[in-house]
Amino acid sequence: MANQTGVLDDVFLALADPTRRSVVRHLGRGPASVSELARGRAMSLPSFLKHVRTLERAGLVSTTKTGRVRTCALDRERLELVHDWLAEERRVWEGRTDRLEQLVTRSTTSPKDLP
Amino acid sequence: MANQTGVLDDVFLALADPTRRSVVRHLGRGPASVSELARGRAMSLPSFLKHVRTLERAGLVSTTKTGRVRTCALDRERLELVHDWLAEERRVWEGRTDRLEQLVTRSTTSPKDLP
């Protein structure tokens, strides 16, 4: 149940684009509005909006609208999903298939979300 | 320069599909032939081959042909690229933008390619 494949599909797909990775990078420094994120990009606003929607669909970004401004924020937890996937792969290489170890290994880099 | 965006595009795109992630998982246990990898999948051989090609294009898998058999192997280095990208993001969250630290942190998981 840990790996809903659909979610990973969306997450990896969302990250497979330089514009979107750049947005993730930007939001890493803190929340920002859509037009703020779009500034300086050689792209129309509607086109850029699609990228934001893709990031939202992947759950990497959450947005809220206040007045006429939509503010975007990064969801770090979703990015940790990538880390978890990678960690699982490493476990396979190393021949350790025991799932319990997953939670332990995870805490070495970010000791926050142990359910 | 560390982030050739094109490569990350291809790597993330390659991982954005359950079939291909499953191949990566399989190859994590060791090399395998194409038909071996295709076995049990609800998909024609040509269709499956395309996935292998996509993984090759991303550099995640390398293949060699001996006789009539094409053997595929995982390139773990390329997967570390994902880890490196993620690590960079984390550094941004934590406000540490100094690039030197990148090389140090990286060596915790794979102390190989320090240019």
Place this chain on the structure above:
DNA sequence: CCAATACTTAGCCATATGGCTAACCAAACA
């Protein structure tokens, strides 16, 4: 109230993706 700002919706278009079948090598058996 008017105008500028900040999205948003609704198309349109070219290309890419992911699947298929049919047909075609070439190596390995029997």
Place this chain on the structure above:
DNA sequence: TGTTTGGTTAGCCATATGGCTAAGTATTGG
């Protein structure tokens, strides 16, 4: 020699992606 076996090529097709423009809606500032 003839037949599997393992892969490959060449199309075809439906849908998705990533870009655009034009024309909306809804706040906000003057």
